[in-house]
Amino acid sequence: MLRLFALFALLQIGLSTDDELIVTVKNLVSLVGSNATFRCIIKKNTTDGMEMIDGPENIEWSFTPVGSNASVVILNFAEQNRTNDGLVGSSTVNKSDFKYHKEVWPDITIHELTVSDAGTYTCKLMSEQTASAQLYILDTIPVCTKSNDGPIYYEGDSVTLTCTMGFHGNQKPKLDWTLPRWHVDYDHLRFKQENSANLVSSSVTLGLQHMIDGKLFTCSASFVNISSTYNCTTMFKPESVQYVPYISHLRTFPRTEEHNHQTEEGSNITLACEAHGNPRPDWTWKFFPKKVNKSKVLPCKFVTCRLSYLTTMDTGSYQCIVSNTVKGVDRSATQTLYLKVNGRGVTSTAAPVSVEYKKDKGFSPYAIGAIVCASLAVILIIVFILLALKMRRREHMLHERLTRMHDENLDDQEVELLDENIQPDNSELPAEYGRLKQQWEIARKDIRLVDLIAKGSFVEVWRGRMRKYPRRNEIMKVAIKRIVSEATEKEERRFYLAELEVMKAIQHTQMSCFDGCSREVEVIVQVLLNVRTR
Incomplete structure (x- = not known):
C-alpha cells in the first residue's frame, strides 16, 4: 500500500529516478489560443550534489489525451541532430511541426492551444526513464x-x-x-x-x-x-447598501467624566453625536430642561452642537436624533445626554442607540464675524473719505500759494493783462470772419503784445503774453502773428484766413503749435503760436 502511494505521488509531481538520473516535468495551465512550453529537466545525482546535464542520446515526448489510455509520440530529439545553437533535428510524429515546436533542447512548445490539447505529456529518456505532467486548458479565467x-x-x-x-x-x-x-x-x-x-x-x-x-x-x-x-x-x-441610522458615540468636548460630566457656569461646551447611515442621516437636537416636561428644538443641524455661556438654566437632557428613509420608511435613532450646570460642572449619562446636537446661547460665531466685517468696511470707507478731503484741501492751499507767488512776480504787461478794468471793449468783427468763432478763438482781453520780432508785407510777428485759461491768473509766453492794418486787400485777407485753417489742421513736433486766434476792430485778426518748450 505504501509503495502504491509513493508511486502515485511521484506521478503527480512528474518525477522519475534511477541510480544516476532524475527527470522532472512541471504541470501547466493556459488559456485557449495561447502557447504552453514544457521543460524536461534532467539532473544527475553525484557526490557533489545534483548537477544539470545535457541529456542522453535520445529524448522522446508523448501525449495522452484526457479520458484516454493511449499515448502518441509527438516529438523526438536525436543526439546526432543537436548543434551548438540548439536542436534542429526531426520529429517522428504524424502531427505538424508547427503544432509541436522544439526551440531549446529538450523542451517542447505547443502552439495555439485547443481543448483537445489538455491531458498528460511525458518526457522519456533512452534509458526508459520518464516524467509526466498535466496540461490544463481554460476556456476563460474565473x-x-x-x-x-x-x-x-x-x-x-x-x-x-x-x-x-x-x-x-x-x-x-x-x-x-x-x-x-x-x-x-x-x-x-x-x-x-x-x-x-x-x-x-x-x-x-x-x-x-x-x-x-x-x-x-x-x-x-x-x-x-x-x-x-x-x-x-x-x-x-x-x-450602494442602504441601512437604518445608528449612533456610535455621544460625547462632550472638552472631554469630561463619562457618566458625570460637569462644567462651570459661563463656560462653553460642544456636544458631538457620531452617527452612521445610508442615505446620510439628518441630525436634530432637542433640549429637555430640568423639571420641565416641554422640550425645545435647538438650531443645531449637524454632527456637533456648541453650547456657549452656560447657566444653571441650561441643566437638563440633550437628545440627538438621526433619521433617514430606507425602503420608503422613515427610520431614526436617538441617544440622550444629561448635562448639569452648577457653577462647576456638566454631567452626562448616555442612553441607548441615538445622537443629536445643541444650539449656542447668545450670538452665533458667524453673526459675530459678519458684524466685525461690516464694521471694518465702514471704518475703511470713512478713512478713505477723510483722506480725500484732506488731499483736496492740501491741493487748494497749494494752488493759493502758487497764485500768491505768481502775483508777486507779475510785470506791468501781466498786471494790465489781468486787470479787467482796463481791457478794451471789442466790437463785432465783419461777417466774413464769423466762421472763426470756434474753440480756437481767444478773447482780446487775454492777449498782450510785448516786442516786435519780424514784419512782412501784410503780417507782423510779436512776442507776447496771454492767459493760459480764461478767468484764471496763469500767464504763458507766446508768439503772435497778426495782419497789419495796411493789409486791406481782400485777396490778402483770404490768404491769411486760409493759413489759419491750415494751422488748425496741422500738429507736428517740428512746428510751433497753433493755440488760437483773436479778433478786434483796428487789427482784424491775430494768430497765436505756442513757443513753449515741448
Missing part, C-alpha cells in the same frame, strides 16, 4: 457574478456571489473565496461547490451588513502542483 446586480441593496438582504470557470484536464481545479476581514457575518455564510465535466463553480451566500459596500470579494482558482493562480473580483459599489 468570472464573478452577483445574484442581484443592484444598483441598490438593503441591509439584511441575502446575496449570492458565484464564481465559475470552464476547464479541460484530468483533475478539477479548486475555487476559493477571499472575503473582507470586517463587516461580514462569518457565522451565517453558506458555501456551495458545483462541478461538471468541464465546468467548476463556487458560490457564497451572505447577509448584507452596513458598511460592506466598497469591499472586495476575490475568487481564486488553483491547480495541483501549480503555483500560479487565476482570480476574479467583485464588490458592492460605495454607498
Whole structure:
C-alpha cells in the first residue's frame, strides 16, 4: 500500500529516478489560443550534489489525451541532430511541426492551444526513464457574478456571489473565496461547490451588513502542483447598501467624566453625536430642561452642537436624533445626554442607540464675524473719505500759494493783462470772419503784445503774453502773428484766413503749435503760436 502511494505521488509531481538520473516535468495551465512550453529537466545525482546535464542520446515526448489510455509520440530529439545553437533535428510524429515546436533542447512548445490539447505529456529518456505532467486548458479565467446586480441593496438582504470557470484536464481545479476581514457575518455564510465535466463553480451566500459596500470579494482558482493562480473580483459599489441610522458615540468636548460630566457656569461646551447611515442621516437636537416636561428644538443641524455661556438654566437632557428613509420608511435613532450646570460642572449619562446636537446661547460665531466685517468696511470707507478731503484741501492751499507767488512776480504787461478794468471793449468783427468763432478763438482781453520780432508785407510777428485759461491768473509766453492794418486787400485777407485753417489742421513736433486766434476792430485778426518748450 505504501509503495502504491509513493508511486502515485511521484506521478503527480512528474518525477522519475534511477541510480544516476532524475527527470522532472512541471504541470501547466493556459488559456485557449495561447502557447504552453514544457521543460524536461534532467539532473544527475553525484557526490557533489545534483548537477544539470545535457541529456542522453535520445529524448522522446508523448501525449495522452484526457479520458484516454493511449499515448502518441509527438516529438523526438536525436543526439546526432543537436548543434551548438540548439536542436534542429526531426520529429517522428504524424502531427505538424508547427503544432509541436522544439526551440531549446529538450523542451517542447505547443502552439495555439485547443481543448483537445489538455491531458498528460511525458518526457522519456533512452534509458526508459520518464516524467509526466498535466496540461490544463481554460476556456476563460474565473468570472464573478452577483445574484442581484443592484444598483441598490438593503441591509439584511441575502446575496449570492458565484464564481465559475470552464476547464479541460484530468483533475478539477479548486475555487476559493477571499472575503473582507470586517463587516461580514462569518457565522451565517453558506458555501456551495458545483462541478461538471468541464465546468467548476463556487458560490457564497451572505447577509448584507452596513458598511460592506466598497469591499472586495476575490475568487481564486488553483491547480495541483501549480503555483500560479487565476482570480476574479467583485464588490458592492460605495454607498450602494442602504441601512437604518445608528449612533456610535455621544460625547462632550472638552472631554469630561463619562457618566458625570460637569462644567462651570459661563463656560462653553460642544456636544458631538457620531452617527452612521445610508442615505446620510439628518441630525436634530432637542433640549429637555430640568423639571420641565416641554422640550425645545435647538438650531443645531449637524454632527456637533456648541453650547456657549452656560447657566444653571441650561441643566437638563440633550437628545440627538438621526433619521433617514430606507425602503420608503422613515427610520431614526436617538441617544440622550444629561448635562448639569452648577457653577462647576456638566454631567452626562448616555442612553441607548441615538445622537443629536445643541444650539449656542447668545450670538452665533458667524453673526459675530459678519458684524466685525461690516464694521471694518465702514471704518475703511470713512478713512478713505477723510483722506480725500484732506488731499483736496492740501491741493487748494497749494494752488493759493502758487497764485500768491505768481502775483508777486507779475510785470506791468501781466498786471494790465489781468486787470479787467482796463481791457478794451471789442466790437463785432465783419461777417466774413464769423466762421472763426470756434474753440480756437481767444478773447482780446487775454492777449498782450510785448516786442516786435519780424514784419512782412501784410503780417507782423510779436512776442507776447496771454492767459493760459480764461478767468484764471496763469500767464504763458507766446508768439503772435497778426495782419497789419495796411493789409486791406481782400485777396490778402483770404490768404491769411486760409493759413489759419491750415494751422488748425496741422500738429507736428517740428512746428510751433497753433493755440488760437483773436479778433478786434483796428487789427482784424491775430494768430497765436505756442513757443513753449515741448
